[in-house]
Amino acid sequence: MKRLAIVLVLLMATSASAWWPRGHGVLTRAAIEILPSDFPVFMTSGVGVIAHSAVDPDLRKWIAAEHPLHYFNAELLEGKTLPESRFEFGRLCASEDIKLERVGLLPYAVAESTEQLAYALAEYRKWPEHPYIQDKCLVSAGIVAHYAQELCQPLNLTIFWNGRGEDGKPKNTRIHENIDGLIQNLELKPAIIAADLKPEAVDSLMGAVVETMSGSRKHIEQALALEKFLKKGVDYKSEEAVQEFTIQQARAAAEFTATLYLTAWKQSASIKLPGWIDRGKMDHFGRP
Numbered sequence: 001m002k003r004l005a006i007v008l009v010l011l012m013a014t015s016a017s018a019w020w021p022r023g024h025g026v027l028t029r030a031a032i033e034i035l036p037s038d039f040p041v042f043m044t045s046g047v048g049v050i051a052h053s054a055v056d057p058d059l060r061k062w063i064a065a066e067h068p069l070h071y072f073n074a075e076l077l078e079g080k081t082l083p084e085s086r087f088e089f090g091r092l093c094a095s096e097d098i099k100l101e102r103v104g105l106l107p108y109a110v111a112e113s114t115e116q117l118a119y120a121l122a123e124y125r126k127w128p129e130h131p132y133i134q135d136k137c138l139v140s141a142g143i144v145a146h147y148a149q150e151l152c153q154p155l156n157l158t159i160f161w162n163g164r165g166e167d168g169k170p171k172n173t174r175i176h177e178n179i180d181g182l183i184q185n186l187e188l189k190p191a192i193i194a195a196d197l198k199p200e201a202v203d204s205l206m207g208a209v210v211e212t213m214s215g216s217r218k219h220i221e222q223a224l225a226l227e228k229f230l231k232k233g234v235d236y237k238s239e240e241a242v243q244e245f246t247i248q249q250a251r252a253a254a255e256f257t258a259t260l261y262l263t264a265w266k267q268s269a270s271i272k273l274p275g276w277i278d279r280g281k282m283d284h285f286g287r288p
Ligand SMILES: [Zn+2]
Pocket: 016, 017, 018, 057, 058, 061, 070, 146, 150
């Protein structure tokens, strides 16, 4: 048992990856395509900056505090309900004697980055012409996209993140990287991913995160079963099972990203900014 624990720790210590950079770019463009026409136009015309920023969290994921934001090893919680806040979650882990960084914080990264976007959008509502605020919203939306899309890679949500052996234990088969590369390697187009998706704002942000996470976890077995195709010498791009999984998760990721944008926009309407901030006076809009 102790040996298993050590193996688990070693395997999990290296977890965390992402849809490859072009994958995040394509998913983010698909998400922007499905936003309704009354969504702020600067966000749709700024899609290039959003897609660019959607890669950023992976550039810094080897910072100790950033790393656990990219995964969630749900099995370690043994079915316990996910608390609303990161701090309650910390207390839950402590009470169960589980190291927080072994489980990961991805659901909280999704919710918290969306709340931060809501604040940037609240500033936009107050100073709609301010160029720096618009820039801030675009970068912030990119960060939301990254974590939202990570939540739709089923292997980010399991201790079998890099494969499972015949003994039913985690095994380093390198399947994670192969799954991560699918959106990029299958060259999915944003318009194909986006077809007929109709995202809507939600009332409970954490509720939507938990629901999307359990939806993604239902596809862990489907992902692991692709291992036989994702090998050297196999024409995996022509395999129906590979294509089906990739488009299904890509659509889930794009729709969830857009859902979070709409939710942040809705939340921003009721955010009250402090009276001491006046972006117009402070920043002079670039004029002396
Ligand atoms: Zn990541």
